Amino acid sequence: MGLVEILILAGIALIALFVIGLILTRLYRRASKEVSFVRTGWGGEKVIMNGGALVLPVLHEIIPVNMNTLRLEVRREANQALITRDRMRVDVTAEFYVRVKPTSESIATAAQTLGMKTMSPEQLKELVEGKFVDSLRAVAAEMAMEELHEKRVDFVQKVQQVVSEDLYKNGLELETVSLTGLDQTAFEFFNPQNAFDAEGLTRLTETIEVRRKKRNDIEQDTDLAIRSKNLETERSRLQILREEEYAKLDQEREIALRRAEQEASIAEQEAAKKREAEEAKIAAEREVDLKRIAAERDIKNED
Numbered sequence: 001m002g003l004v005e006i007l008i009l010a011g012i013a014l015i016a017l018f019v020i021g022l023i024l025t026r027l028y029r030r031a032s033k034e035v036s037f038v039r040t041g042w043g044g045e046k047v048i049m050n051g052g053a054l055v056l057p058v059l060h061e062i063i064p065v066n067m068n069t070l071r072l073e074v075r076r077e078a079n080q081a082l083i084t085r086d087r088m089r090v091d092v093t094a095e096f097y098v099r100v101k102p103t104s105e106s107i108a109t110a111a112q113t114l115g116m117k118t119m120s121p122e123q124l125k126e127l128v129e130g131k132f133v134d135s136l137r138a139v140a141a142e143m144a145m146e147e148l149h150e151k152r153v154d155f156v157q158k159v160q161q162v163v164s165e166d167l168y169k170n171g172l173e174l175e176t177v178s179l180t181g182l183d184q185t186a187f188e189f190f191n192p193q194n195a196f197d198a199e200g201l202t203r204l205t206e207t208i209e210v211r212r213k214k215r216n217d218i219e220q221d222t223d224l225a226i227r228s229k230n231l232e233t234e235r236s237r238l239q240i241l242r243e244e245e246y247a248k249l250d251q252e253r254e255i256a257l258r259r260a261e262q263e264a265s266i267a268e269q270e271a272a273k274k275r276e277a278e279e280a281k282i283a284a285e286r287e288v289d290l291k292r293i294a295a296e297r298d299i300k301n302e303d
Contacts, residue, residue: 029053029062035119036100037062038111047104063111066118069099069175072125074132081185082140087199089190090145093181094159096132098124101173110171128170135163145184152179 030052031037039046042059076082077091084090100110100118110118117123139158140148148155156177164174190201 034066034068035064036067036107037064038108045108047107049102049104049107063115064119065100065107065110067100067102069097070118070121070124072096072098072121072128072132074125074129074136075181076133076136078185078189081189082137083196084140084145084148085142086144086203087196088145088204089185090140090148091181091183091185092136092140092179094132094136095178095180096163097175097177098128098167098172099175100171101168106168106171106173108171109169113170128167128172131163131166135159135166138162149182152182155179 029037029039029048031048031050036047036049039048039053039060039062041061046053073093073095075091075093077093081089081091100106114124114127117127136159139155139162142158143151143155156179160174160177163177167174184204187201187204190204192201
């Protein structure tokens with residue numbers, strides 16, 4: 001065999017290897033952290049979480065399985081609201097965070113029972129929403145409305161316990177449940193023809209009327225207390241004004257009395273001085289008269 005023929009054969013071999021490699025590359029499917037897959041067909045079922053596998057057309061079929069956590073929101077309100085142990089209706093919004101459990105068995109189960117639905121949150125929700133609703137209804141039926149409101153954590157934990165086993169049958173696991181909305185259903189959505197609703201409606205009406213009466217009592221008591229306080233304040237204010245007026249009158253009376261005493265004292269002093277002056281004048285006039293009489297007497301004696 002000549003050199004040329006050897007080179008030709010070598011070239012053909014290289015081309016064949018290249019083509020085979022290219023084909024194998026195209027046929028080789030690799031899993032990722034976000035998406036695993038299950039290969040079925042020739043060679044039996046094989047779960048691929050890490051690494052990859054050859055997928056031969058016709059001989060093999062693959063089902064991708066979403067490994068991400070999915071948020072599935074469930075709302076039950078108005079006519080579809082939950083009924084509690086005390087026959088009240090409550091509007092509930094809950095978020096269920098689920099994912100395929102990262103084990104070969106669970107991935108295979110999810111692929112078998114859910115198919116491609118793990119790749120679409122909406123399709124997955126349609127399939128498992130009934131389980132979520134059943135668990136919400138079952139737990140709500142065991143708790144009164146006030147209890148449900150005050151023990152939201154207990155409610156969520158019970159829902160998780162109820163629904164987890166059902167999800168496991170589909171290869172799913174429940175990471176957590178968030179109760180994002182909880183409120184009493186509006187009055188108009190209670191159906192008086194429904195036994196549960198009729199009982200709840202009666203209880204709700206009684207509760208509303210009792211609280212309305214209590215609120216009215218509080219408002220009346222508050223109004224009475226305010227009026228009493230205002231009256232007490234007004235009386236205190238008037239008493240203070242009276243005392244101020246009395247103090248003012250006492251002060252004016254004392255001032256007038258002092259003024260009168262001073263004026264009387266001044267008048268008395270002036271009268272005393274005037275009296276002393278009159279007495280002095282009279283005494284002086286008397287002395288003059290006495291001297292005049294004495295002088296006249298002396299003149300008569302000389303005659």
